[in-house]
Amino acid sequence: MEREKAIALVDVMLDHLDAGKTEWPLSLVREVAVFGSFARGAVQPKDVDLLITRDTDERWVSHFVTCLSYGRDPYSVFRQELIGRRRGCQLVFEYGDPAELSPIVLWRVGDSVETARQRLRAIPTDPTAGRAPRHAMLxxxxxxxxxxxxxxxxxxxxxxxxxxxxxxxxxxxxxxxxxxxxxxxxxxxxxxxxxxxxxxxxxxxxxxxxxxxxxxxxxxxxxxxxxxxxxxxxxxxxxxxxxxxxxxxxxxxxxxxxxxxxxxxxxxxxxxxxxxxxxxxxxxxx
Incomplete structure (x- = not known):
């Protein structure tokens, strides 16, 4: 997709985060960072990879256990609230060592959406940037x-x-x-x-x-x-x-x-x- 379209998708996600940040489950979100080809400056990234860091509360633990018991994705409640049915944004919630992804923080608790937008647009483009290598693939x-x-x-x-x-x-x-x-x-x-x-x-x-x-x-x-x-x-x-x-x-x-x-x-x-x-x-x- 064009980089401008990718930025617009993240803008919508940030609007949803801001609107729901006091309500569960978005109240658990502590940080949003971007990684992958978009973060490296690709002019036409395949999609936008976003790393979501969250807190845990009793309701989340209960929800997580119930979802696992019935074979459902516990993180779908976040995806629904943040991006709905829109394509183009890939949300990652658990990663062993986030530093491996070289993420760029867009938003942390206490930041304004406008600050996040400025950080998003400050990421420089790089016409030579491609997709990130996929590790341990067969x-x-x-x-x-x-x-x-x-x-x-x-x-x-x-x-x-x-x-x-x-x-x-x-x-x-x-x-x-x-x-x-x-x-x-x-x-x-x-x-x-x-x-x-x-x-x-x-x-x-x-x-x-x-x-x-x-x-x-x-x-x-x-x-x-x-x-x-x-x-x-x-x-x-x-x-x-x-x-x-x-x-x-x-x-x-x-x-x-x-x-x-x-x-x-x-x-x-x-x-x-x-x-x-x-x-x-x-x-x-x-």
Whole structure:
């Protein structure tokens, strides 16, 4: 997009922040910074990357836990209030080391919107600036990098480079589950409207399509039935740190990671298999 259009999008976001700064959830916002190609001065940035720093209160903790339980994005309340359905602004709320992004602060609590606008327009343009390099990227991560934190991409890349794992991309198909026991397991855990239910059913169906009894599966932190479970699946990278142990100590055959379960979008997954279990057992996934 043209740089002028990008500036206009940020102006609208700042207006929304100013209008709602005394109301939850925008009352939690402490700082807004810009990074990426726009911050480096690109004349035609793909979009505007904004790093949002927030506080935490009891309401946020309750909201966060509820969203995770139902497979929803807890930060959607911020996105709705700040940018609504507008395209062109990418909001980032959690990042391991923000300094890596070289962010430029636009607004902090106590600043006026006019001050933020001045800082925004003071960022110099650079016709030679392009997109920022994407770290720890593989073809299997394409289109999923917004949902797979860089730290998770790094541990998977490292394990792949060392020959500890195999990695491939899958899109799970939807359909019925033949095993009544496995179906009831999913029904007991999640509401039918939950994206996690949709992801769970798709994983169970995938196992059945591969000739695997789903009762031998460990589904998002819980055994479906049997105490020995060579087949593992997780959602939203919640249990990704368990991969070395699960695939080396329990005769693990594969790990299916549903990267970002939703109610309607394709269920994109990473299939992780053990290759060198000695090396895998020695790796620290964080």
């Amino acid at each position: 073809p299997e991560f394409e289109g999923l990098e917004d949902w797979i934190p860089r730290a998770d991409r790094e541990v998977l890349c490292n394990a792949l480079d060392k020959g500890a794992i195999g990695l491939e991309r899958l899109t799970l198909e939807e359909g019925s589950v033949r095993s009544r026991f496995a179906m009831e397991h999913a029904e007991d855990r999640w509401a039918p409207s939950s994206p996690l239910f949709r992801a769970g059913i798709a994983v169970l169906r995938y196992w059945e399509s591969c000739g695997v009894n789903p009762r031998l599966g460990h589904l998002h932190g819980v055994d479906v039935d049997k105490p020995v479970t060579p087949y593992f699946a997780g959602f939203n990278q919640r249990y990704l740190r368990s991969i070395p142990r699960c695939l080396t100590e329990f005769g693990g055959k594969e790990w299916i990671e549903v990267v970002h379960p939703t109610k309607t979008r394709p269920l994109e997954c990473l299939r992780i298999t053990p290759r060198d279990t000695d090396v895998l057992a020695s790796l620290d996934f964080g």
